[in-house]
Amino acid sequence: MNDAPTPSESPRGWRYAGVRSGVRSEGRDTALLVSDRPCAAAARVTTNLAKAPCVHRARAATPGDDLRAIVVVSGCANALAGAPGKAADDALAASVGAALGVDPRTVLTATTGIVGVPLPVSRVEAALPSAVAALASDPEAAAGAILTTDTRPKSASATVDVDGVAARLHVMGKGAGMIHPNMATMLAFVTTDLALTPAAADRVLGPAVSRSFNRISVDGDTSCNDMVMLLANGASGAPLLDVGDPRLEAVEVALTGLLIDIAKKIAADGEGASHLIAVTVTGAGSEAEAHAAARGVARSNLVKAAVFGSDPNWGRIAVAAGQHLAELGSAANPDRWRIAICGVPVFALGAPVPFSAPEVSAALKAPEVGIALDLGDGAAAATAWGCDLSYDYVRINAEYHT
Amino acid sequence: MNDAPTPSESPRGWRYAGVRSGVRSEGRDTALLVSDRPCAAAARVTTNLAKAPCVHRARAATPGDDLRAIVVVSGCANALAGAPGKAADDALAASVGAALGVDPRTVLTATTGIVGVPLPVSRVEAALPSAVAALASDPEAAAGAILTTDTRPKSASATVDVDGVAARLHVMGKGAGMIHPNMATMLAFVTTDLALTPAAADRVLGPAVSRSFNRISVDGDTSCNDMVMLLANGASGAPLLDVGDPRLEAVEVALTGLLIDIAKKIAADGEGASHLIAVTVTGAGSEAEAHAAARGVARSNLVKAAVFGSDPNWGRIAVAAGQHLAELGSAANPDRWRIAICGVPVFALGAPVPFSAPEVSAALKAPEVGIALDLGDGAAAATAWGCDLSYDYVRINAEYHT
Structure with a gap:
């Protein structure tokens, strides 16, 4: 290619x-x-x-x-x-x-x-x-x-x-x-x-x-x-x-x-974007669940703003997934979930995992940022892509006049 | 009260x-x-x-x-x-x-x-x-x-x-x-x-x-x-x-x-918010449609950024409504829609209505901004509230560290 x-x-x-x-x-x-x-x-x-x-x-x-x-x-x-x-x-x-x-x-x-x-x-x-x-x-x-x-x-x-x-x-x-x-x-x-x-x-x-x-x-x-x-x-x-x-x-x-x-x-060339965000969901009970969770995390303003700020804020990831899976009627249970940011485990089986925040924050400065969420339910998987939410996004869309 | x-x-x-x-x-x-x-x-x-x-x-x-x-x-x-x-x-x-x-x-x-x-x-x-x-x-x-x-x-x-x-x-x-x-x-x-x-x-x-x-x-x-x-x-x-x-x-x-x-x-006290946005949808075929359209417009990043920039960008309103109504399986037809911003008609029956952009832009600087959308279908109505998307929203959520 x-x-x-x-x-x-x-x-x-x-x-x-x-x-x-x-x-x-x-x-x-x-x-x-x-x-x-x-x-x-x-x-x-x-x-x-x-x-x-x-x-x-x-x-x-x-x-x-x-x-x-x-x-x-x-x-x-x-x-x-x-x-x-x-x-x-x-x-x-x-x-x-x-x-x-x-x-x-x-x-x-x-x-x-x-x-x-x-x-x-x-x-x-x-x-x-x-x-x-x-x-x-x-x-x-x-x-x-x-x-x-x-x-x-x-x-x-x-x-x-x-x-x-x-x-x-x-x-x-x-x-x-x-x-x-x-x-x-x-x-x-x-x-x-x-x-x-x-x-x-x-x-x-x-x-x-x-x-x-x-x-x-x-x-x-x-x-x-x-x-x-x-x-x-x-x-x-x-x-x-x-x-x-x-x-x-x-x-x-x-x-x-x-x-x-x-x-x-x-996605990487998104308005105002400085990072491509790749969200991979595994362990889902169905491809629809994997897709909904991956898209939900990729489009969350809070996740996007956290990536812009290099903030390893895993709570926002779990909550965005929880919201979009709930809208689908999913019975996924956060007590079975595992989350990793830039390859570093940060949450496992319903509770936080100790990690070096400065280390993950530094990794979040890369042009492409990986977020991984395993739902612990099945074999389905999906990846979604998004970009961060920056001051430039607001500037481009507030200052562009009709 | x-x-x-x-x-x-x-x-x-x-x-x-x-x-x-x-x-x-x-x-x-x-x-x-x-x-x-x-x-x-x-x-x-x-x-x-x-x-x-x-x-x-x-x-x-x-x-x-x-x-x-x-x-x-x-x-x-x-x-x-x-x-x-x-x-x-x-x-x-x-x-x-x-x-x-x-x-x-x-x-x-x-x-x-x-x-x-x-x-x-x-x-x-x-x-x-x-x-x-x-x-x-x-x-x-x-x-x-x-x-x-x-x-x-x-x-x-x-x-x-x-x-x-x-x-x-x-x-x-x-x-x-x-x-x-x-x-x-x-x-x-x-x-x-x-x-x-x-x-x-x-x-x-x-x-x-x-x-x-x-x-x-x-x-x-x-x-x-x-x-x-x-x-x-x-x-x-x-x-x-x-x-x-x-x-x-x-x-x-x-x-x-x-x-x-x-x-x-x-909503008016939203993080970084400088405007309360009230979106009223009328003429809907059902309350569910009215609700979906009103919420869809109120939560659109593009509409929110336009309000922050005092931009009478009615296209973003129509498109946000069109997206969320479509997700509901609605048969609403933009050729029957009417849109007003701060009381000024800007779109009617599938086509733009001439209006004074400076006048509407000035009206958009008020603390509370009204957006009205009539779907031309029925008698159902709903109002949703949101706030604008500002630099401060990004700052608060990017700079707040876990």
Whole structure:
């Protein structure tokens, strides 16, 4: 898995571009991802009731078998903007279809940025000729053009062997670390030259998303625009994989690894974040319990503030887990729990374990902080990722004005 | 309803004391609430799986008909402290029972403060003679002794007429505004000279708590020690009220008003808080939907940070509501929603409404900020309260060290 694939490693039959159209106040803000042939496509989108038009488009078009392109515009979410927002999304797809010479219904859209304002689609239309001219096999410029308040691009790639044929996957993502409605949202786009049926694409994307993006939290808020798309064009020449094919497992494993990689990069680049927090729960009675406890700890403001302050405050960990397990109706018992911070046991079987607070406090200054909780009940486990809560988080979100 | 009742307005047959025993680093930290006769008692306690011994004691003793006293110790939560914590709670009840000359099983305990350390019960025992000597009808000293990081005491009182007999209710509460496990937790104690059966006490407490304390949030975290107790001693001479008695409704209304008053004071005194945020949801299809949307908006970090920054960011309100309604499986549709901030319409029927941002920003600087969301679906409504997210919240929770 490489962060910056060289052009030769990029998926075959895919071309990418990232240009400036002026929707964002500065920098490249418009990305095109184009396949030279129809793709099987799957998507996972925000569960929020407030969905941007691009999310409705993705839901209607996937799973599908004839998708050709994705256009991503950064700087304007085009969400909660009424009928003008819906019209702008339609116009965007139509213009991109015309510029590429493909049916607009085969174009997926993704927008991110300020809420409540319709996309100034004419600016994107004016930039489309230069975007089409810039299309090339290197995804780097596109990965940079989808960002908002992110401090760095996030991409990863992998190769999967299918009966001796190498197929490539590339993923670009963004979050600003922040899963929030205003100047950022979580987006990820997987392009691959694997040959998948739409059902198979959908089948591998679901579990991969649930083990990656559904296990990160910056502030517990979801947005109108969150989405993850997977488009497979078959250009590798690998055999077509359908649901039930045992060879699909290797695809799911590779895809999950890529998405976890991007998810961790999103959490680590959270607004104001100085630490990636990895919470691993083991010994759970079910995966749902492990997941709830891990996410609950990762999203607790008190745990996040403690990590920011390098404070080995295990009580907050136990209490966050206890709250979220209780909400699930769990019968987990703290008298069986064990907690470790940065590998140091701090709580066992219902009572504190003596430890060197200065030593653990020093360990908490590392860029990645590990919190481990064993529930003493069963064999299920889950990991969730978050980031610390800093003065900069408050500054960014209080001082950013609509 | 008065914030500081004079002694003559306090419930009959009740005496209170607040003294220093040295569990907290400074100030009064030990409160006694004592009835001169057995009380009907009800309680609502934290749903967190991690429960302090005092919470288990309250669960075992309520509803009950022979309770005599409550002891509250501030500075040590006596939670997640293993067998020594359980022994300390038993010793506390036994010592208070002996000091008051009552059965220890009629003594309820409440502890709040640092987690993971057993209560230094000998310090409290040494202070008990002075606490007993200080018992008087004025609840003020006790209300001050239950605080941790709160900046001010929180109390309220009311009188209810039952067939021409005046009965009194008094409530003291604490929170540090913060519903969190380390240096604070939410506690409230209602003492009254009403005559209630234990079942009636339980019956009125439940709805009152669900409309008050269950609708405030400082940071979304619950603690090991949260509890609300209601003890009724009948000393007013009012007739005994049982479940099903129509006269109970006036009691429930008065109690709900008192608890909402304390809940709002807790939210307004949240750690680092500079604004109380009141979120009112109307037009909901069910009370559950109204409640979920109101709580979801009140606890959103992004909404809280926007209020701190006086930013009329209605997108964050819509998106927080959309997320929490979706989690409930609601079919609410943003195309029917209306949002107002400080009384100014900002969003209607799926699209933004033009408004003066400087004017709303100026209104957001008031100590109490109102957010209104109408879902356009039905007749159900709910209000939730929260506070803003400030630099001081991060400072208090990052710099407080275990």
